[in-house]
Amino acid sequence: MTNPLTQTAAWAALTEHAAAMRGSHLRDLFASDPRRFASLSLEAEGLLLDYSKQRVTTETLRLLRELWRAADVAGWQARLAAGEAINHTEQRAVLHHALRHQHCTPVLFEGRDVMPDVHRVLAHMKSFCDAIHGRHWRGATGEPISDIVNIGIGGSDLGPRMATQALAAHRHRDVRVHYVANLDGADLATTLDGLQPRTTLFVVASKTFTTQETMQNAHSARAWLTASLGEAAVERHFVAVSTNLEAVAAFGIDPVNAFEFWDWVGGRFSLWSAIGLPLALAVGFANFTRLLEGAAAMDRHFREAPVDENLPATLALLELWNTNFLGAESRAVLPYSQSLGLLSRYLQQLEMESNGKQVGRDGTPVGHATCPVVWGEPGTNGQHAFYQLIHQGGRLIPCDFIAARRADFALPGHHEKLLANCFAQSEALMRGKTPVEAQAEVGAAQPALAPYKVFPGNQPSTTLLLPAIEPYTLGQLVALYEHKTFALGALWNLNSFDQWGVEYGKQLASRLLPIIEGKAPTTGLDSSTAGLIAACKP
Numbered sequence: 001m002t003n004p005l006t007q008t009a010a011w012a013a014l015t016e017h018a019a020a021m022r023g024s025h026l027r028d029l030f031a032s033d034p035r036r037f038a039s040l041s042l043e044a045e046g047l048l049l050d051y052s053k054q055r056v057t058t059e060t061l062r063l064l065r066e067l068w069r070a071a072d073v074a075g076w077q078a079r080l081a082a083g084e085a086i087n088h089t090e091q092r093a094v095l096h097h098a099l100r101h102q103h104c105t106p107v108l109f110e111g112r113d114v115m116p117d118v119h120r121v122l123a124h125m126k127s128f129c130d131a132i133h134g135r136h137w138r139g140a141t142g143e144p145i146s147d148i149v150n151i152g153i154g155g156s157d158l159g160p161r162m163a164t165q166a167l168a169a170h171r172h173r174d175v176r177v178h179y180v181a182n183l184d185g186a187d188l189a190t191t192l193d194g195l196q197p198r199t200t201l202f203v204v205a206s207k208t209f210t211t212q213e214t215m216q217n218a219h220s221a222r223a224w225l226t227a228s229l230g231e232a233a234v235e236r237h238f239v240a241v242s243t244n245l246e247a248v249a250a251f252g253i254d255p256v257n258a259f260e261f262w263d264w265v266g267g268r269f270s271l272w273s274a275i276g277l278p279l280a281l282a283v284g285f286a287n288f289t290r291l292l293e294g295a296a297a298m299d300r301h302f303r304e305a306p307v308d309e310n311l312p313a314t315l316a317l318l319e320l321w322n323t324n325f326l327g328a329e330s331r332a333v334l335p336y337s338q339s340l341g342l343l344s345r346y347l348q349q350l351e352m353e354s355n356g357k358q359v360g361r362d363g364t365p366v367g368h369a370t371c372p373v374v375w376g377e378p379g380t381n382g383q384h385a386f387y388q389l390i391h392q393g394g395r396l397i398p399c400d401f402i403a404a405r406r407a408d409f410a411l412p413g414h415h416e417k418l419l420a421n422c423f424a425q426s427e428a429l430m431r432g433k434t435p436v437e438a439q440a441e442v443g444a445a446q447p448a449l450a451p452y453k454v455f456p457g458n459q460p461s462t463t464l465l466l467p468a469i470e471p472y473t474l475g476q477l478v479a480l481y482e483h484k485t486f487a488l489g490a491l492w493n494l495n496s497f498d499q500w501g502v503e504y505g506k507q508l509a510s511r512l513l514p515i516i517e518g519k520a521p522t523t524g525l526d527s528s529t530a531g532l533i534a535a536c537k538p
């Protein structure tokens with residue numbers, strides 16, 4: 001059965017509305033309504049979301065909100081909050097919001113309040129941060145730790161890595177935090193280059209503690225350490241973050257130095273858990289707490305704000321409109337903030353691993369497009385790389401512009417120019433440049449150039465303005481996208497919390513490894529795979 005939402009009156013009304021909107025241009029919509037910004041923007045929780053440059057009218061939004069009600073997103077929110085196993089293919093609850101819960105009210109999982117466990121691990125993280133920052137934690141030779149290397153991949157890497165860069169202005173001065181993810185030895189080797197074993201601490205971060213990349217890197221890091229300091233040094237130079245405490249102990253990490261989290265925290269939603277330890281080490285535990293508070297504020301907003309004032313709901317509905325009614329296949333994430341340089345990578349996992357699916361909750365195809373390809377780079381760098389295609393490549397590419405009112409690194413003369421570029425880009429994408437304007441620009445001297453200078457415009461974008469890139473606002477921002485992703489899953493009738501698509505490649509890789517190592521024959525392989533393996537034989 002296809003997604004039942006597509007059979008509703010609200011979906012049919014939107015289909016009709018989209019047909020009627022075809023041919024309208026954003027520049028005309030702005031010209032005919034001077035109040036467009038006022039009616040198609042939202043200010044909540046100190047954030048400003050301007051979606052007036054999306055190809056929508058107030059009627060579009062009214063119809064999309066009908067769809068929201070028809071999909072019973074509120075019902076899904078209630079099921080999630082109640083700790084139901086809404087990740088039904090893995091029989092798991094989804095309770096990452098408990099990790100940032102700011103009240104004494106219980107959060108129940110299987111009838112038991114999870115908050116005492118959450119607070120216990122947070123207290124452990126705090127005391128560990130205090131020990132590192134206070135130079136009480138000493139390495140095997142008695143020296144304090146100057147470098148921390150987080151070894152993890154996917155959700156055990158992208159969140160803290162992205163946030164560490166985002167909060168560079170808040171960095172703790174005495175420790176440097178590095179991230180290693182790739183199985184390619186180049187990642188670990190180049191990170192260790194220049195580090196001293198005696199002052200380096202490894203955080204092995206893995207929900208399962210079985211992920212091939214992480215375990216290989218962890219074993220290689222351990223070999224690097226023990227080669228100069230001996231086996232006994234492992235306990236002063238390795239800590240772990242995992243749900244699998246047995247495997248942590250088997251690796252040789254003292255259980256006292258294991259930071260626990262739980263099955264009800266999905267990998268890509270785990271920044272708020274002990275997976276955030278390297279971030280807390282990088283920016284201090286007080287800043288980590290502010291991040292949690294910002295996320296909690298967004299949780300409250302998503303739960304309580306009516307749909308027409310709700311930031312995550314609005315982002316989700318606009319994405320559904322662009323994807324299912326306008327046919328967009330990708331979305332560019334364009335932060336005008338160097339600090340948010342890794343945001344698009346983070347959102348790739350959050351959104352594409354969550355909603356890059358075609359099979360609905362009932363095990364049959366949903367029958368429509370789902371998650372677009374998420375990609376992007378910070379402005380202004382992207383302007384000198386791929387913006388050409390967004391402006392004149394003829395594809396529909398909705399863009400998320402993200403900017404901060406205040407600079408986090410306030411060098412004179414930079415921030416105003418940055419904002420000018422950000423707003424100019426969304427304006428240019430919206431307006432375009434007509435043939436007449438292009439002609440007037442090139443003048444009589446070079447009329448042949450005019451067609452090259454025409455910009456179709458009508459390229460939709462949303463601009464999100466934060467007060468500044470700070471721990472609290474970063475928490476809000478990440479939670480905003482989390483809720484948007486969850487809401488789209490509900491609208492598209494997907495289980496946003498499993499990731500079976502990642503498994504198949506892993507299975508095949510473990511079948512190919514003994515063949516590449518020469519321990520098994522190539523029998524049964526397709527000719528391409530066999531040919532590639534043969535070409536790599538020494």
Ligand SMILES: O=P(O)(O)OC[C@H]1O[C@](O)(CO)[C@@H](O)[C@@H]1O
Pocket residue numbers: 153154155156205206207208209210211214267268353499502
């Ligand atoms: O934390 P782990 O168990 O090492 O897993 C890492 C990542 O692998 C995945 O399971 C698949 O990519 C992610 O969801 C997860 O974040």
